[in-house]
Amino acid sequence: MVLIKEYRVVLPCTVEEYQVGQLYSVAEASKNETGGGEGIEVLMNEPYEKDGEKGQYTHKIYHLKSKVPGFVKMIAPEGSLVFHEKAWNAYPYCRTIVTNEYMKDDFFIKIETWHKPDLGTIENVHKLDSSTWKSVEVIPIDIADRDQVAHGDYKADEDPALFKSTKTGRGPLGANWKKELVSNPESPRMCAYKLVTVKFKWWGLQNKVENFIHKQEKRIFTNFHRQLFCWIDKWVDLTMEDIRRMEEETQKELEEMRKRGSVRGTKAADD
DSSP, X not given: OOEEXXXXXXXXXXXXHHHHHHHHHHHHHHHHTOBTTBXXXXXXXXXXXXXXXXXXXXXXXXXXXXXXXXXXXXXXXXXXXXXEEEEEEETTEEEEEEEETTTXXXXXXXXXXEEESSSSOOSXXXXXXXXXXXXXXXXXXXXXXXXXXXXXXXXXXXXXTTOOOTTTOOOOOOTTHHHHHHHOTTSOXXXXXXXXXXXXXXXXXXXXXXXXXXXXXXXXXXXXXXXXXXXXXXXXXXXHXXXXXXXXXXXXXXXXXXXXXXXXXXXXXXX
16 A cells, blocks of 8 residues: 655746756755765766656665654664665656665655646646545645744745745745735746655554655655745756756765765654
């Protein structure tokens, strides 16, 4: 069995803008999560073409020893908390698969994302069969809703309800910002439809861990997209050439950061 949920993140930017913003924010967020022997190691980042699909392929390793809950640490052998992330970014469609060599076929996280120029109104955008779709819980994420942010994750300078972009004039996002987009059809808007499939086959822990992973994915999607919007003035003028250059520099920086310093970034809640 697997646990599938679809997260819908509406943003006040275009699908084209988001392509650059997402890649910029991934690179920046990676630095915030790396240090002290843990974090993100980039093995590959190169163009791919397969079965008529073209895009960018990345293979990353996540070293996560301190970033998992205590009940997982208790059962995890030394060296097993290393995860491989392979991503195929054929924008506006992206597919990411996370695996673990210790658990092999008993564990994976699959994230499939469609980026569409709407306000999250498409049902079954991933075209699942009807019986599977009926079992999928749809979870809307409002980047301006502080109640959706864990207390320890909140940062005032990454709050879309407070931020105003000097370059685009967008923000701050009030309580009714999505309704305002409905009444202003010319305003930039898009939705990231993120279908997350989780499998963790371990007797006695399956439900607990699968639900924990989904809780963490929602937390990551929420925090990441709040950052992305509040960083818009840093990325809105960048080209894809700028991004690829930045990714190369980030790959070298991450390697150095992982080898030194202290553990940084998000830690898991144990509940």
